[in-house]
Amino acid sequence: MSIQIAFLGTGLMGGPMATNLLKAGFSVTVWNRTRSKAEALEAHGAVVADTPNEAVQGADYILSILDSGPVVKDVFFQSGATENMKRGAVFIDMASIPPSMAREHAQRLAEIGVAHLDAPVSGGSLGAAEASLAIMAGGEKDAFNQAEADGIFKPMGRTTHVGPPGSGQLVKLSNQIMVAVNITGVAQALLLASAGGADPAQIPVALAGGHGDSRVLQEHGQRMINRRFLPGAPMRNFIKDIDTCLAEAESLGMSLPVLEKASEFYRELYEEGKTQWDHSAWLLGLERHSDGLRMGDGPDIGPDD
Helix, strand or coil: CCEEEEECCCCCCHHHHHEEEEEEEEEEECCCCCCCHHHHHHHHCCCCCCCCHHHEEEEEEEEECCHHHHHHHHHHHHCCCHHHCCCCCEEECCCCHHHHHHHHHHHHCCCCCCCCEEECCHHHHHHHCCCCCEEEECCCHHHHHHHHHHCCCCEEEEEEEEECCCCCHHHHHHHHHHHHHHHHHHHHHHHHHHHCCCCCCHHHHHHHHCCCHHHHHHHHHHHHCCCCCCCCEHHHHHHHHHHHHHHHHHCCCCCCHHHHHHHHHHHHHHCEEEEEEEHHHHHHHHHHCCCCEEEEEECCECCCC
C-alpha cells in the first residue's frame, strides 16, 4: 500500500493496534516515549522514529493513543510536530481527552490544513489485540469517509461517525459511565451471591444470554471471580475518564450521582497505590465496605505480583 501511517503511543493499547495495521499491509512509522515499546514492532515491519516530529513527516494519517489530553498537547502541539504534518493529512486522536480539548485541537489543525478526528476506543487490550475495538469518531464527515475508504479503521475494529468535533469524546464518556456502573453492578451481584452461599463462578454461565448478561460480566466478572486484576484498563486511566465525565456533566448543569458514588471506591484504591490494577478491582473497595465479606479465598493478583 502507498498510504503512510504514523502511530504514536505503542503501549498496552497502541502496540497491538499498530501491529494490526502492519499486518493489514500499511507502512507504519511508530514512536513511543519509552523507545523499547516501539522497537518491539520492528519485527512486524514498523519503522521506529526518534521523535514525534520525525514520525509525522510525510504521513497521510497520524494516529495516536496517548495517556491524556495534556500529553497529546505536549507531544503534538508544544513539540512543534503539528508543523511537520503534511497538508491534507488526517490526524486521528484515539486517546480519551476532554471534548473541549478535542474541539480546540480540531480548530488549530484546520488552520494549517490538517483534518482532525477524535476517535477514542472501547474494548481494552483484548479488543485491541483482537481488532474488535468499538471506535467512536467525531469530526468532519468528509475526513471520516476518507479514512473509511482508505481502510484505516478496519484493522483495529468497528467505527461509527457520531457527530462534529468533540463528539467522539462525548460518546466515550458515555461509554465510561456505562462501564463504571456495570462494573459496580457486577461486583455487587457477585459478592451478594457468594455471601449467600451460591457459587459465583457459575453466575456468568447461568446468566449468559439473559438481561443481566454483558461483556463486563463475562470479562471483568471473571477477573473478579479469579481475583486476577491485571489490566485491561488501568485504574489510573479510568479515574481520569471518570473525572472528565463528572466535569463535563457539571459544565452541562447535570449530576451523575451513581458515578459519583462509584468513584469513591476507585479513588480509595488509587490512593493506596493500585494505579495500574484493572478497574474491575472496584470489587476490593466494595468488600472493604462490606463488614469483611470476601469472594473466594484466593490471593489478589495485581500487575506488580
